[in-house]
Each structure stands twice: as structure tokens, then as C-alpha cells.
Amino acid sequence: MMTPSTMASSLQRILYRSKARQIGGAPLEPAAVAGIVETSVRNNADCGLSGILLQVDDTFIQLIEGEQAAIEATFERICVDERHSDLVLIDMTSAETRLFPEWSMAHVGSNGDPMRLQVNRDLKEIYLTIETHPDAALKQMRSLLA
Amino acid sequence: MAVPGEESNVPVLSCIFVEHDLKMVLLAALMCVVGSFITVRLWRRTLQASGRMRVEWSFLTGVTAGAAIWATHFIAMLGYLAPVPITFDAQLTIFSIVIAIAGSGLGFYLSGSARKTQATLVGGATIGLSIAAMHYVGMFAYRADGVVSWSGSYIAASIACAIGFAVVSTGLVKASIESHGRRYADLAILSLVVAIVTLHFTGMTAFSVSPIAGLSSGADSEAFQAMAMAVAVAATIIVFTGLSSHVIDNDTRAANQRELEHIASHDELTGLWNRRQFSKVLAERCSRGAGSFHLVMIDLDRFKPVNDTLGHGLGDRALKVIAARIRHVLPEGTELARLGGDEFAFIADGMSAEEITGSCRRLVEILARPVIAEGHVIELGASMGIARAFENGATPDELIQNADIALYAAKAAGRSCHQFFEERMSEKIQLRRSLELDMRRAISRDELEVHYQPKVDAKTGAFTGAEALVRWNHHERGQLSPALFVPLAEELGLINAIGAWVLARACTDASSWPAHMSVAVNLSPVQIMDRRLVRTLRQILKETGFPPQRLELEITETALLGNDVQALATLTEIRALGVKISLDDFGTGYSSLSYLHRFPIDRIKIDRSFVARTPSDAGSASIIQAIARLGASLGIKVTAEGIETESQRDFSSAEGCNELQGYLISRPVPHHQLEALFAKARSEAA
Numbered sequence: 117m118m119t120p121s122t123m124a125s126s127l128q129r130i131l132y133r134s135k136a137r138q139i140g141g142a143p144l145e146p147a148a149v150a151g152i153v154e155t156s157v158r159n160n161a162d163c164g165l166s167g168i169l170l171q172v173d174d175t176f177i178q179l180i181e182g183e184q185a186a187i188e189a190t191f192e193r194i195c196v197d198e199r200h201s202d203l204v205l206i207d208m209t210s211a212e213t214r215l216f217p218e219w220s221m222a223h224v225g226s227n228g229d230p231m232r233l234q235v236n237r238d239l240k241e242i243y244l245t246i247e248t249h250p251d252a253a254l255k256q257m258r259s260l261l262a
Numbered sequence: 263m264a265v266p267g268e269e270s271n272v273p274v275l276s277c278i279f280v281e282h283d284l285k286m287v288l289l290a291a292l293m294c295v296v297g298s299f300i301t302v303r304l305w306r307r308t309l310q311a312s313g314r315m316r317v318e319w320s321f322l323t324g325v326t327a328g329a330a331i332w333a334t335h336f337i338a339m340l341g342y343l344a345p346v347p348i349t350f351d352a353q354l355t356i357f358s359i360v361i362a363i364a365g366s367g368l369g370f371y372l373s374g375s376a377r378k379t380q381a382t383l384v385g386g387a388t389i390g391l392s393i394a395a396m397h398y399v400g401m402f403a404y405r406a407d408g409v410v411s412w413s414g415s416y417i418a419a420s421i422a423c424a425i426g427f428a429v430v431s432t433g434l435v436k437a438s439i440e441s442h443g444r445r446y447a448d449l450a451i452l453s454l455v456v457a458i459v460t461l462h463f464t465g466m467t468a469f470s471v472s473p474i475a476g477l478s479s480g481a482d483s484e485a486f487q488a489m490a491m492a493v494a495v496a497a498t499i500i501v502f503t504g505l506s507s508h509v510i511d512n513d514t515r516a517a518n519q520r521e522l523e524h525i526a527s528h529d530e531l532t533g534l535w536n537r538r539q540f541s542k543v544l545a546e547r548c549s550r551g552a553g554s555f556h557l558v559m560i561d562l563d564r565f566k567p568v569n570d571t572l573g574h575g576l577g578d579r580a581l582k583v584i585a586a587r588i589r590h591v592l593p594e595g596t597e598l599a600r601l602g603g604d605e606f607a608f609i610a611d612g613m614s615a616e617e618i619t620g621s622c623r624r625l626v627e628i629l630a631r632p633v634i635a636e637g638h639v640i641e642l643g644a645s646m647g648i649a650r651a652f653e654n655g656a657t658p659d660e661l662i663q664n665a666d667i668a669l670y671a672a673k674a675a676g677r678s679c680h681q682f683f684e685e686r687m688s689e690k691i692q693l694r695r696s697l698e699l700d701m702r703r704a705i706s707r708d709e710l711e712v713h714y715q716p717k718v719d720a721k722t723g724a725f726t727g728a729e730a731l732v733r734w735n736h737h738e739r740g741q742l743s744p745a746l747f748v749p750l751a752e753e754l755g756l757i758n759a760i761g762a763w764v765l766a767r768a769c770t771d772a773s774s775w776p777a778h779m780s781v782a783v784n785l786s787p788v789q790i791m792d793r794r795l796v797r798t799l800r801q802i803l804k805e806t807g808f809p810p811q812r813l814e815l816e817i818t819e820t821a822l823l824g825n826d827v828q829a830l831a832t833l834t835e836i837r838a839l840g841v842k843i844s845l846d847d848f849g850t851g852y853s854s855l856s857y858l859h860r861f862p863i864d865r866i867k868i869d870r871s872f873v874a875r876t877p878s879d880a881g882s883a884s885i886i887q888a889i890a891r892l893g894a895s896l897g898i899k900v901t902a903e904g905i906e907t908e909s910q911r912d913f914s915s916a917e918g919c920n921e922l923q924g925y926l927i928s929r930p931v932p933h934h935q936l937e938a939l940f941a942k943a944r945s946e947a948a
């Protein structure tokens with residue numbers, strides 16, 4: 117177990133976006149995304165990472181936080197993953213505290229469900245502001261899970 | 263063996279077949295053959311060792327051979343059908359095995375000494391003698407309760423045979439090492455077997471025992487039998503221990519060999535093949551002839567700055583990550599190498615051009631993703647050049663060269679892409695090479711020429727001067743545009759000479775123009791960085807007598823970028839001569855405005871791309887307005903370049919540009935035509 121103090125000393129946060137790769141023109145299946153999330157939850161719990169994966173239409177936005185070495189190793193695996201492309205690193209910073217301490221990898225995706233109108237709207241807004249106002253977008257991401 | 267009173271023609275044979283239990287004889291023979299086989303293997307190893315290793319291998323060989331010889335002897339003795347009860351003297355029996363081990367060990371050691379004939383003779387004889395000594399000491403340990411008698415001549419014959427065959431065996435073992443021949447090794451085993459066997463049975467023929475009358479001929483005790491078997495088994499174990507140590511040694515040596523080969527053929531940092539191994543494989547593939555394949559060369563973009571700014575440690579980390587990514591993208595088993603630095607290559611086998619395109623696209627994409635190492639974000643990229651075997655070259659050199667040309671083309675096409683080799687690429691490079699040669703001679707061959715594009719006053723339309731533009735009339739290729747040869751001249755370091763020549767030509771030509779007209783000459787950024795520029799300029803002005811006030815030097819913003827301290831110093835000196843400075847292609851750079859304040863500039867020339875879009879494009883129009891107004895407020899003259907239509911002319915002059923230049927007024931023309939233009943204008947004005 118890592119103590120909070122050692123975590124804080126080397127806590128880093130990485131934020132990127134990418135496009136789900138369309139295999140044969142078909143969008144990535146929900147089941148495939150569920151698989152990614154499942155693996156992520158398992159792996160991340162093992163190496164003390166936490167974060168959130170958003171899916172806005174065919175765009176992934178992911179925030180991962182944790183120790184530098186674990187982040188570097190995981191990000192490298194994600195980088196060579198064939199299931200997405202056009203990966204753009206938005207931000208990498210050191211941080212004092214975790215934004216998603218209770219989530220090894222939360223997942224929120226947009227869909228056509230009318231009951232989720234508000235969530236879909238939030239996702240869209242995060243998508244539009246993530247690069248220009250990452251801090252505000254992160255706050256909004258946090259509020260999605262509240 | 264001769265039982266007294268019995269006559270035999272071949273006493274040795276009757277000794278073997280009549281007086282021995284054949285089962286035991288066969289067992290002894292088996293031990294002898296196996297032991298000799300193992301001995302020769304170890305012996306070869308001994309001969310290949312040197313120094314302390316040779317001592318240790320001699321010891322091991324001696325233990326194995328001694329045990330084998332001794333066991334052979336012992337088992338055969340058990341098979342000896344003695345007519346009297348038998349016991350063994352334990353001490354002497356043990357002593358006999360010590361003799362066998364120590365003696366043969368010494369013989370093996372001696373057989374490896376430097377002088378060859380001597381080594382064979384002395385080593386072989388020592389081995390033969392120790393076999394014999396072992397046998398006869400063993401025989402003393404053999405206590406038969408009867409009348410024992412010995413035949414001297416058989417003893418002598420047995421010793422001679424042992425020595426003779428041992429020497430032969432030594433010679434054969436040595437020969438087997440020199441010639442790497444299996445046959446010699448087999449023959450060596452055979453003669454060793456013969457040495458042991460003949461000694462034993464000839465020696466036994468020399469021995470005879472007969473019962474003493476009155477004593478019953480009882481069987482050997484059971485305890486004696488058991489002891490004998492235990493000893494034989496122990497000896498066997500020793501012999502096989504020798505074998506297994508040999509096998510272990512062989513395996514270790516093979517493993518070491520593999521490790522050495524791995525080190526010699528792999529890149530330490532990335533674990534990929536190194537250049538040496540890749541060349542070898544490529545050469546093999548090429549010489550095989552059949553079955554085309556592609557050679558893909560990969561070069562990282564922007565790697566050098568990473569190494570320079572973040573250090574080699576991080577550079578190496580990045581290379582490792584990149585290597586892993588390449589391996590991840592390519593099919594398993596692809597022959598992939600790091601050729602050195604940030605250069606990789608692989609052989610694409612059994613892949614169609616489309617599949618290679620797919621892989622290269624994927625590589626381009628994945629290698630362009632950021633590498634994160636030790637908290638740094640490293641942004642790299644990769645370009646690829648591809649050549650197809652046998653079509654684009656049949657030898658490794660040709661293939662590599664053409665893949666390199668394709669790589670060069672990919673880089674020229676903006677990096678982060680891949681290119682298949684095409685003939686025209688090499689033509690282009692060929693062109694560059696031949697131009698390089700020709701350019702060095704262009705001035706002396708008088709192939710350079712200056713053309714002039716006149717400029718007019720925006721208000722009156724009267725000529726104010728002209729811009730000098732260099733042309734190269736290549737003796738074979740005709741007229742070449744400056745866009746083609748100026749960058750080359752800059753690279754080759756010829757631009758200073760060419761620039762000086764153009765300056766001198768322009769000053770000479772312009773001397774004949776009306777006194778109010780100026781001539782503008784372009785300066786390359788390389789020229790501005792040349793410390794001799796001011797001196798050259800002063801010299802030209804002096805020689806041509808051209809008034810400095812009528813000379814304008816045009817520079818581009820890129821000339822000022824990055825090295826503005828020196829540029830500022832040079833420009834200030836030029837200004838001090840009275841020469842004017844104008845800023846070319848204005849508006850295209852990053853911080854155009856800041857230059858205007860910091861540098862001594864007399865004129866700005868609005869880039870033709872803005873003029874081309876006026877008056878229809880509102881953005882360009884407002885830029886021109888802004889520049890013209892800026893010029894007016896800073897007291898800097900403004901020229902609009904690239905005027906091609908009347909509306910452009912009208913717009914530019916209405917917005918306050920001072921001077922116009924472009925096809926609408928005139929294309930660049932040779933000097934004599936320019937003079938005619940000026941003359942005509944003067945006569946019209948008059």
C-alpha cells in the first residue's frame with residue numbers, strides 16, 4: 117500500500133484525447149469499450165492509477181493519475197493500442213491530490229438515451245473546452261460522477 | 263594363458279575363450295569401449311585447453327580413463343576362471359587405480375605439450391606404461407591360492423603393445439583436432455581399446471596358476487563377488503561422470519558461444535539486430551535471388567534536438583521505446599535492425615505494397631505519438647523510404663542506396679510520411695550532383711546573367727529603378743530559376759561568390775541609368791552572416807564608382823531570425839556606407855513588426871501573396887492598408903510586389919504604397935531591354 121504522502125510526492129496527471137478506430141467503417145462496439153474499461157480497471161488498480169475515460173461520439177478523452185513510472189508504462193501501452201488513433205496529448209502535470217481517487221477507471225460515454233440528455237450535453241461541452249480550458253473541463257468531468 | 267602341460271597354437275586366444283567367462287569378457291569389453299569413447303572426447307577437450315585449464319582437463323580425463331581401464335581390468339579378472347580360490351589385496355588394488363589415474367592423467371597432459379612429435383611419443387608412452395603398470399600392480403593384488411608362474415616374453419610383448427597402441431591413439435587424437443575429422447577420433451578410440459585389451463589378455467597369457475595338490479579348489483567367496491561388483495559399478499559411475507562433465511562443458515560452451523553471437527549481432531540498447539547482422543541477412547536475401555522483398559529504412563524526425571537538449575540518457579530511453587513500438591506494429595518475426603543513431607531498417611517479406619503502405623502509415627502514426635520518459639514529453643516522428651528488391655537494385659548496396667534516396671524524398675516531402683523509391687528520385691539527386699559541379703564553374707564560364715524588373719512610382723507611374731535578379735544559363739539545361747539553384751549555392755557555400763558577382767554586375771549596369779534611379783539586389787541570409795560582406799561591398803562600390811545611395815539591399819525576415827545581433831551589426835555598417843536596406847516578403851514572417859523597430863530599414867516590400875488577393879479578399883486588403891499606414895507613420899517606404907492587374911495597381915497606390923513592381927509593369931528583362939525601356943520612357947516624357 118502506498119501511503120498518501122509518498123503518492124503526493126510523485127503524483128502526476130496525464131490527459132489526452134484520441135479517436136476510436138473504426139474497424140471496417142463500423143464504430144467501436146460498446147462491448148469492445150467495456151472490455152477496454154474492464155482491463156483498465158484491473159491494471160490500474162494493480163499499479164495504483166486512477167482516472168476517467170470519456171467517450172464523446174467517436175472521441176476518447178482520458179485522464180490518468182498516479183505515480184510517474186506507472187503512468188509512463190501505462191501510457192506507452194495505450195499509445196501502441198490499435199483500437200484508437202490520432203492520439204493527442206493535451207496535458208501532463210504534477211498534481212497535489214487525485215481527482216478520481218475512488219475510481220481505477222471511471223467510464224462515461226454519450227449515447228442516444230433521452231434520459232441522459234444532461235450527461236450528453238456535459239460531455240459535448242467537455243469535448244469542446246478540454247483543450248482551451250482543461251481545468252474547467254476537469255472540474256466538469258469530476259461533476260459527472262457526483 | 264598356458265595351463266602347464268597343455269599346448270595351444272594361439273595362447274592368447276585360448277586364454278580369452280577357454281579360461282574366461284565370456285559374459286564377463288563382453289562386459290569388460292563394453293566398459294573398455296565406452297570408457298575409451300568418453301576418454302577420447304575428454305582428451306580432445308584437454309588438447310584444446312591451455313594453462314591451468316589443461317591441467318584440470320588432464321585430471322578429469324585421467325580420472326575417467328583410469329577408472330575405465332581399471333574397471334575393464336577388474337571385470338575381466340572377475341571373469342577369469344581360476345582353478346584356485348582367489349582373494350584381492352585391497353591396498354594394492356586401490357594403488358593400481360591410483361596409478362591408472364595419475365599415470366594416464368600425466369600422459370594426457372604431456373600429449374598436449376608444444377613440440378608435436380615429442381608430445382605424441384612421450385604422452386602416448388606414458389599412457390601405455392600406466393595402463394601396463396596398473397595391470398601388473400593389479401595382478402599383484404590378485405591372490406591365487408596356487409602355484410603362480412609368469413612368462414617374461416609375454417609380459418614384454420604386452421607392455422610393448424600397450425605403449426605402441428597408446429602412441430598411435432595419441433597421434434590420432436591430435437590429428438583429429440587439427441583436421442576436425444571424426445574418422446581420426448574414431449580410430450583413436452579403436453587404438454585405445456586395442457591398447458587396453460591386448461595388454462590385458464597378453465598379460466593374462468603371461469600369467470599362469472595351478473592348484474597346489476591337497477588344497478580343494480573352492481569357489482570365490484560371496485563377499486568377494488559383491489565387493490567386486492560394487493567396485494565395478496563405482497568405476498562405471500566415475501566414467502559416466504566424466505562423460506556428463508564433458509556434456510555440461512559442451513553445453514556451457516555452446517551457450518557462451520550463442521551469447522557471444524548474440525552480442526555480436528544485436529544492438530545493445532534496443533535488443534534489435536545491429537547493422538552488421540542486418541547487412542549479413544540482407545546480403546543473404548539478395549544472393550538467394552528468388553522471392554522479392556522490400557527494404558524499408560526508417561529515420562526518426564527531430565531526434566537530434568532531443569539528444570542535444572535532454573541528454574543522451576533520455577535520448578536512449580526514447581530510442582528503446584521507439585524500437586518497442588516498431589516491433590509492436592510489425593508482424594512477429596520481421597527482420598528488424600537498428601542501424602545506428604536514430605536509423606532503423608527492416609525487411610518486409612511476403613507483404614504486398616499495400617500491406618507495406620498500411621504498416622508504414624501505422625508506424626508513422628504510432629511513432630509520432632509522444633514518448634513520455636522521466637516526466638518529459640518527447641515528440642518525435644518518423645519518415646520511411648522503401649526499395650523493392652531486384653526491381654530497385656539487386657545488391658544490398660543498391661537497395662540501401664535507393665531506400666535511402668526514397669527516405670530523403672520522404673523527408674523532403676515534409677517528413678512523417680513514407681515513400682517508395684522511384685527512378686525520378688534518383689534523377690533529382692543526380693541532377694543535384696551534376697549541378698553542384700557545374701555551379702562551381704558557372705561564374706568562370708560566364709553562365710550567370712542578371713535580369714532586371716523595373717519598379718515605378720505609384721503616384722506618377724515613372725520608373726524609379728529596378729530589382730536585379732540572377733539567372734543561370736546552364737550550357738545544357740538552359741535557363742535555371744534561382745528558386746532551384748540559390749538554395750543549392752547556399753548549401754555549397756558558393757552563394758557569397760555568386761552574390762558578390764551579382765552585386766558588382768548590378769552596380770556596373772545601374773551606373774548607366776538615369777541618376778535618380780536605384781538598383782535593388784537580394785542578399786541571402788547566408789551572405790548576411792558572412793563577415794566579409796561589408797568589405798566586399800565597399801570594394802565593389804569603389805571599383806564601380808556607383809553611388810551607395812542608389813543601391814538597395816533586399817533582405818528577408820528569415821535572415822534576421824535567430825541571429826539578430828550579428829545581423830544588426832552588419833546592417834548598421836552597411837547603412838553607414840549610405841546603402842539602403844529593404845525588407846522583402848514582408849508580412850509572411852512571425853514577428854515582422856518587431857523587426858521594423860529594431861533594424862535600420864528604409865523600405866518594406868509587401869509580400870506578393872497579399873497583393874495577389876486584392877482587392878477582392880478583405881483580409882489581404884486590410885493587411886496592405888495596415889502596412890502602408892505603418893510605413894507612413896514610421897517613415898519607411900512601401901513597395902507592392904507582384905502587381906498583375908490594373909485593379910491591384912489602383913488599389914495599392916490608393917492605399918498609399920509608394921512604389922509598384924510586377925508583371926503589369928514589366929517582367930524581368932535583360933539589361934539591354936531595360937535600357938531600352940528607360941530610354942523610351944524618357945523620350946515619351948520629353
Ligand SMILES: Cc1cc2nc3c(=O)[nH]c(=O)nc-3n(C[C@H](O)[C@H](O)[C@H](O)COP(=O)(O)O)c2cc1C
Binds near residue numbers: 159176180193199221
Ligand atoms: C482509449 C483507451 C484507453 C485505455 N486505458 C487504459 C488504462 O487506463 N489502463 C490500462 O491498463 N489499459 C488501458 N487501455 C488498454 C491498453 O491499451 C492495453 O490494451 C492494456 O493495458 C493491455 O493490458 P493487458 O496486457 O492486461 O491485456 C486503454 C485502451 C484504449 C484504447
